Amino acid sequence: xxxxxxxxxxxQRLRAALEPSVLELHDDSASHAGHAGAREGGHxxxxxxxxxxxxxxxxxxxxxxxxxxxxxxxxxxxxxxIDARAPDEG
Numbered sequence: 367x368x369x370x371x372x373x374x375x376x377x378q379r380l381r382a383a384l385e386p387s388v389l390e391l392h393d394d395s396a397s398h399a400g401h402a403g404a405r406e407g408g409h410x411x412x413x414x415x416x417x418x419x420x421x422x423x424x425x426x427x428x429x430x431x432x433x434x435x436x437x438x439x440x441x442x443x444x445x446x447x448i449d450a451r452a453p454d455e456g
Contacts, residue, residue: 371408371442376435380414383434387453388415394447409445420452 373391380389390413412431419427427450432439435446 371410371435371438373410376410376438376443379434379438380412380431384414384416384418384430386414386416388413390414408443410443411447411449413449413451415451415453415455417453419450420454422452424450 373393377389377391380386380391392411393408394411395408414431418430422430428448431446431448431450435443439446
């Protein structure tokens with residue numbers, strides 16, 4: 367069984383890479399207990415607002431998030447729901 371990524375480590379990586387004005391990260395793993403993927407890592411929900419997202423589409427924003435968490439995506443994160451916005455989008 368793969369251990370879940372820590373919220374603290376995820377937050378540190380996201381803050382360093384994306385300098386967000388808003389970062390809300392929740393571990394939703396408990397509601398997925400028994401799910402086959404739960405053995406491969408945790409389930410998380412992310413709401414992030416960053417100036418780095420200005421002018422980018424949804425896929426490009428998600429790529430920036432995935433890039434900042436790349437190592438954890440391989441070992442510790444099974445699912446990540448992302449709400450990524452530019453500052454003028456709130």
